[in-house]
Amino acid sequence: MALALVAPLAASATHIVGGELDLQHKSGTTYTLSLNLYFDAINGAPGALDPQLTASIFSKATNERITNVVLTLTSKTFVNYTSPACAVGSLSTRKLVYTRDLTLAPALYSNPAGYYVAVERCCRNVTISNIVNPGGAAQAFYLEFPAVVRNGAAFIDSTPRIFPPLGDYACRGELFYYDFGGQDPDQDSLAYDMVTPLNGFTTSVLPSVAQAGSAPYPLIQWSAGRSITNQIPGSPALGIDARTGRLTVRPASLGLYVFGVRCSEYRRGVKIGETRRDFQLFVLNCPTNATPRLQVRATGSPALYRPGRDTLRLVPGGNRCLTIRYTDPDPNSVLTLSSRPVNFTGPTPLFTTSRTGTVRAPGAPDTLTTTLCFPDCIDTQGKVYLLDLIVADNGCSLPRRDTLRVAFTATLAPNAAPRLTSTFPPEPALPLPNAPPAVVRVALGSRYTATLLGTDADRNALTLTATGDGFDLAARGMRFTAQNGPGEATGLFTWEPNCDAGRSTVTSLTVRFRLTETGPCVPIPRERVVRFELVPEKDSAAFRPPNxxxxxxxxxxxxxxxxxxxxxxxxxxxxxxxxxxxxxxxxxxxxxxxxxxxxxxxxxxxxxxxxxxxxxxxxxxxxxxx
Missing domain, CATH: 2.60.40 (Immunoglobulin-like)
Incomplete structure (x- = not known):
């Protein structure tokens, strides 16, 4: 395959860390294509920073080149460590962003098989431990996207964004975890797997090209003992959760390791695209870091909570708080406590005292204590909810954690529904869903008055309101005043149709009178809907003088x-x-x-x-x- 040389020949970027392509819909047929390229800021030569790179777009069905897009360097930032205090002088990564807006015309991008984008550049870090000839190993950045029209209609899709870039190192013998999970603007389903990084066609002799070649792209060559399932050796070896995108590895050997991750997106069960990220992980020897520990007991109870054996029963008026003690064998350890719902959403417990502190430092305690309280409005509806309590230290490269899982059930205080009565025409004895509203006919020039009363046996605070369907009450000569309070609310409605009402073509106005309560976890509102019809003032039929x-x-x-x-x-x-x-x-x-x-x-x-x-x-x- 022939590749055109860039003139003059660019410097060989022998310290490329990794990167990924990104395609985001802006509006209409306009998209933004970006390449996020990660560069070794410690060992990389400034001359190897390209001011621009060329992306090539191909048809998947035919590998035919559709167009080339010149991407311009628009941003240079540093990738942050999870914990800045863990920074080491041998690891610093710079993120370079190359970008360009482009038009994906439906007439040109309509092939059902879709399209792919590629950028090629050499070379990788020479000290990489798990591939053959790392100094001569190149990279092909790659993504796939669907046709922009399907079944005659626009088909809009943006690339799932894999984030964040990896700025941390791993410690030999310690569990390393990192979230490569992405977000998809179109709410497509995402799936992750490990892949062998693409090498492409560039070399140390020909590090940069005027345009990318077409697929299929050569892969990097794993060194002896390494493979797609064993990219970084350890127990476990490097792997990724297919659903969450969470990377885990307990590395067994020191070194610098390259790895590849693929994120595939699905819409209605059909794969529509993918993006790949190449990256590398530095494994170092780290100081020993002990795991923090925590204990939990119900506030006021002498007994410790036993995970897997005890279940908290939260009832109205009962104790709803936990006392948590947590510590760490390491001196000067900064501990942070957090909670994470496992199998529920909605109201979550809150820490009522500080949940962060230092232990085993001069003047600092050996054990920290905090209180966690469950809101009154948690209702497990007869199920057992699970809550993880997590204490993390500030160890390097990543915090060590201890997790305690709390099981609990919770019930709500009963709440009687409030009552709403009024002097409007009575409702049917058995109200039906979607029943028509009561009708009140008011003559032009007359005055109509009605009163409303809301009561609540639980003495919850009540509020009465009146709202016009699509109109302002005052503009139509209507007035509503309310006296709200605990257990009772009263309202007075008055309508004196004014001259504007007489001239309006709208003679039917619907008003919603709503009674709401404040205080219970599940408020029960009440509503009365009344339709007011404007009729002419007294006519000759109603006029009866003496004869x-x-x-x-x-x-x-x-x-x-x-x-x-x-x-x-x-x-x-x-x-x-x-x-x-x-x-x-x-x-x-x-x-x-x-x-x-x-x-x-x-x-x-x-x-x-x-x-x-x-x-x-x-x-x-x-x-x-x-």
Missing amino acids: IITPNGDTKNDFLSMPDLPADFCGRSFAGITIYSRWGQVVYQSPDRNFRWGGAGMAGNYFYLVSYTDGRRFKGWVEVKP
Whole structure:
């Protein structure tokens, strides 16, 4: 396979620690392609830091080159130790980030088999212990990604990000652990396994190329006794949890070891991509570090908790705290206590006193004590929950830990549901799910008032609220006030439809009245939904003036008056009344809505016409009797 030389020839980077490629969706068809390259900051030559590197994209189905992407060096940072106090002068790693935005056009990236990206560079650290000819061993950084269109629709995927980079060393004979688990922006399922690192086609003679070659890529050669399942020897040898991405090894020999990890992503059970990380681990002789120890007892109890034999029973009103004692044989040891739920989520216990301190130093105690209390609102629902209590020291390279697993059950205090009553139309005797709300019809220009009462036998604090479905109460002329308190809450609702309500095309408004309680672990709210319908003000059908008057001076029915006339409202007002004889002659007129017509000496039938400024009219007749 022919590889084009970069002119001029770049310096041979004989101190590459490892790295991985990353492809993240930005928006539309725009993605960001990055190479995270890890470089030995102690032994690496500054001249070996490339200002740019070229990534090549290929079709998986055909190995056809799609394009080359020039990645520019945009960031240089140092990889932190888990514990900075454990730093050694022989180990310092620099993270170099090369990046570029690119367009993945659907017309070009639609092959169902997907695509892969590669960057090639030589060379690795010359002191690596587990491969052949490490000074001439190169690296091919590699990832796979799916087509950006599937079944005619956009198919968006971002690479799972394996993190963080490894800045620590391991101690011979000590268990080493590190989290290489990633996060996937698309919530795809991730699986991890160990792989043999890719060597690619570059060499110490040809350390850098203008573009990567296509797969398949040559692998590094393991030295005698080493393999994909025994990359770092030990008991156990280096391995990774397939689900969590947690690396573990208890190394048996000193040295610098390269290893490879693959993270595959699955969507709906189908693999859609992968990314690989090459890295290396330095194994040193470390000072002896003893494991810290902890003991637990229920607060006030003389007996120690026995893991695997005892189960705590947490009941309302009972003791909910543990007293924890923890120590370490090593002098000047800084201990930190933490808790981790094993088989549950939700409220977790809290340390009520300091959980970090130093033991066996001048003036420091030999044993530390703290208190851990379970919240009242943990409910195991009849199951046994498990909680790990973990004490860790500040030993190097990684803390040593002691874990004690606590089993417990917990029940909640009973809570009676509050009651909500009101003067609204009654609800059905047997409320049904999705039952229609009660309907209250209110005439324009009138006033509607209702009261609500919330009560609670447990005397929990109650709060009454009213909320309009998609509208503001005050803007519609509605008002709700509440008096809230322990065990009881009262509310007053008032609606006086204003002129704006009369002009609105929306004549049906739904209001949710909600009673909530504060205090119990599982509050039980109550809700009353009422639909208010706006109807016209009193019309002629409801207007019933008297039709007989007897102006005989007995003070009974002496005058024709109309006190129940529709009220003046929203610019509409009473214009006047005219009374006609049966022959059409006007016998009485008045602009006063409080008129009184006696009709004395005018026995017979008469007709009246009441007019309003908006053109509304009311007609009728009246008989005058002697």
